[in-house]
Amino acid sequence: MSLKNKVALVTGAGNGIGRGIALRLARDGADVALVDLDEDAMQSVADEIAALGCKAAIFKADVGDRDQVYAAIDHAEATLGGFDIMVNNAGIAQVQPISEVTPDEIARIHRINVEGTLWGIQAAAKKFIARKQKGKIINASSIAGHNGFPMLGVYSATKFAVRALTQAAAQEYASAGITVNAYCPGVVGTGMWVEIDKRFAALTGAAEGATYKKFVEGIALGRAQTPEDVAAFVSYLSGPDSDYMTGQAPLIDGGMVYR
Ligand SMILES: NC(=O)C1=CN([C@@H]2O[C@H](COP(=O)(O)OP(=O)(O)OC[C@H]3O[C@@H](n4cnc5c(N)ncnc54)[C@H](O)[C@@H]3O)[C@@H](O)[C@H]2O)C=CC1
Ligand SMILES: CC(=O)C(C)=O
Numbered sequence: 001m002s003l004k005n006k007v008a009l010v011t012g013a014g015n016g017i018g019r020g021i022a023l024r025l026a027r028d029g030a031d032v033a034l035v036d037l038d039e040d041a042m043q044s045v046a047d048e049i050a051a052l053g054c055k056a057a058i059f060k061a062d063v064g065d066r067d068q069v070y071a072a073i074d075h076a077e078a079t080l081g082g083f084d085i086m087v088n089n090a091g092i093a094q095v096q097p098i099s100e101v102t103p104d105e106i107a108r109i110h111r112i113n114v115e116g117t118l119w120g121i122q123a124a125a126k127k128f129i130a131r132k133q134k135g136k137i138i139n140a141s142s143i144a145g146h147n148g149f150p151m152l153g154v155y156s157a158t159k160f161a162v163r164a165l166t167q168a169a170a171q172e173y174a175s176a177g178i179t180v181n182a183y184c185p186g187v188v189g190t191g192m193w194v195e196i197d198k199r200f201a202a203l204t205g206a207a208e209g210a211t212y213k214k215f216v217e218g219i220a221l222g223r224a225q226t227p228e229d230v231a232a233f234v235s236y237l238s239g240p241d242s243d244y245m246t247g248q249a250p251l252i253d254g255g256m257v258y259r
Contacts (some may be wrong), residue, residue, distance in 0.1 A: 002019070032055075037062060183233050
């Protein structure tokens with residue numbers, strides 16, 4: 001129970017990786033504030049957390065809206081009595097050849113994946129500093145934040161940007177006792193990959209399921225990642241064992257190679 005008496009806020013906590021992280025941090029003993037656009041999904045995760053004996057709070061917010069992110073952190077602090085760990089997990093994918101990207105589409109994904117992470121870092125760091133306490137900030141990058149993938153160029157650009165923000169914020173906030181790290185999954189079997197696979201099929205004529213299968217075949221450990229695999233690493237980043245680590249964005253991808 002390394003996170004007993006800690007409060008964590010997880011964005012995108014209603015589904016997929018965010019749900020897995022919220023449940024893992026609760027199993028580690030934390031009370032968890034859930035932030036998402038999907039209220040029904042958040043309620044279901046909150047019920048699961050309550051069954052584990054921890055407190056949960058839910059707050060509907062769009063991470064691309066700075067005021068809503070600040071309000072979410074205030075709500076977590078007011079409802080759960082503290083604020084120690086910020087997980088900027090919410091993100092969206094976009095599958096498209098570079099030749100077809102439009103200004104509106106790039107603005108939409110940039111707003112959620114890059115600005116959403118930036119507002120989360122900024123608001124969390126200000127809160128930790130105001131509370132005169134140390135804190136942990138953890139951001140969702142990706143294997144696509146280390147390599148560019150065809151049809152995922154804009155998505156990859158946003159995830160490279162998350163790594164840049166992670167490194168810069170780690171330097172800026174180290175003297176305040178705040179660590180900033182990122183996690184970089186490979187292929188995780190969530191709703192996001194269902195949509196990525198469908199978009200590849202529509203754009204390339206591949207059979208549905210074929211793109212997912214091809215990506216998974218490139219994983220040395222022989223299977224897709226689960227949200228629990230990702231959450232195990234986020235648990236480490238949230239706890240005292242990672243206190244000397246900052247500005248890092250390791251791949252947790254099962255040894256994935258894309259061909
Ligand atoms: N699924 C994968 O293979 C990988 C995912 N990632 C990253 O992990 C993170 C989570 O991904 P998944 O769980 O797979 O996605 P998902 O699509 O399964 O779940 C995303 C959750 O975020 C919420 N969300 C979306 N936009 C939001 C917004 N503007 N404000 C608040 N909540 C919002 C959704 O309602 C949903 O509950 C993302 O940042 C993604 O880019 C990184 C590498 C691999
Ligand atoms: C969704 C995602 O980040 C990849 C590379 O699968």
